[in-house]
Amino acid sequence: MSLRHAVLGLLAYGPASGYDLLKTFDQSLANVWPATQSQLYTELGRLTDAGLVTVRAEGPRGRKEYAITDTGREEFHHWMTEVEPERPRRDGMLLRVFFLDQVAPDKARTFLERRAAAASAYHDQLLALRDPTADDDHPLAANGRLALEYGIRVTDTVHHWASWAADRVNSATHDKTGKTGKTGKTGRTGKAREGEAEGGPEGANGDGATGAAGGAGAAGAVNSTSRR
Amino acid sequence: MSLRHAVLGLLAYGPASGYDLLKTFDQSLANVWPATQSQLYTELGRLTDAGLVTVRAEGPRGRKEYAITDTGREEFHHWMTEVEPERPRRDGMLLRVFFLDQVAPDKARTFLERRAAAASAYHDQLLALRDPTADDDHPLAANGRLALEYGIRVTDTVHHWASWAADRVNSATHDKTGKTGKTGKTGRTGKAREGEAEGGPEGANGDGATGAAGGAGAAGAVNSTSRR
């Protein structure tokens, strides 16, 4: 339910049309809270009905200029200061890490190496944004710089983690067997079933420890069933 | 569309019922890819129809034991190794950071300090999981340990970032005015409107730089409109 607050937040800077807001969403909030045109216009309607914004003026081609109301400002302020931000609960990368022992070690290693490379590449892009190279003219707002630094630090951390993890998978392979060759491109994928015995991602054996760990970076709350 | 693959991933370890899987989702995958009972049973039906799993046996109280098929294994393997993981696109915390200059500096500082504390607390919980204290018996699988380490590193990074950011907001306040006192609890929230001039989160002025930065940690792809 945060699209509402994103819209309020933008209107807090000053009145704007749906069209204006959409551009800001695409340009500035795309990686933080994306919204589609469809969604935006619908939400503006709802916000108007709820009295959190008003149509301040109507312009040339059906353009409606929205402005935040006092009630809207109050709601926005409440959300900013009192509502605990929820962490993203789903992470496809981490989900795959959970199942990493289901693919051949070399595939696992490749996967992690690719994660490392991706994080590193993104990290570099962000670094470039931090130090404007003369011909660049983007006066990052103070909060913009905070967000940028967040990105720089987190991508760096993920990069190092993935490299470390790739090495770890690598050495684990060397210990077991000398089998470093390719598995061929045989139809069958990796291991088939070798005894039906369980042992899932920490097994269906209870104890939520691993799960808690997995969500760590991107999620909240360790479900400490502790003993079970 | 990844619930499907999470289910396949779990079934890759061995056959299980919907009820079994649900427990695993709640205990192990809760922070990585949560699923509800409702969703799970529906998905198992769809997977069966698609031929990716089969009902291997029917047990006592209507229990259906599902097993992954060869086609299912192929699909799972493909998803693990060839499909690029999508990063979470929405982050409520980062969204608030974007609007941080809309609330009074002391509120902004408090917000960041709370983020720091939360990250730190979570970090500590994860650390406790890493070094089992004798009476603890959770044999973390290799991939479980990778995920745990991810969590430990990322929470640490976020903790430090938030502390740094809080300090930054703090010093910025000192520079401007001596006004450190409370704003009172007057109905009006922070600043009202002081001139109608724009200047949003890097403004509605174009250049997506800030936006790209914001998404950094949790998102992918810098939208390099570059010049515009």
Added chain:
DNA sequence: ACCAACATGTAAACGGTTACATGATTTC
């Protein structure tokens, strides 16, 4: 006999994505 745990299913509502539809104004 009762309760906890086992076990599966459906319906309604919500937020988000994609696609369709339409029209006005400015610029070349």
Added chain:
DNA sequence: GAAATCATGTAACCGTTTACATGTTGGT
């Protein structure tokens, strides 16, 4: 006059969440 841009709206679909509904088995 054509094309780009401005500008708004609606419909269908999909995945997720919450709630409702129902029945069985094993242990005390």
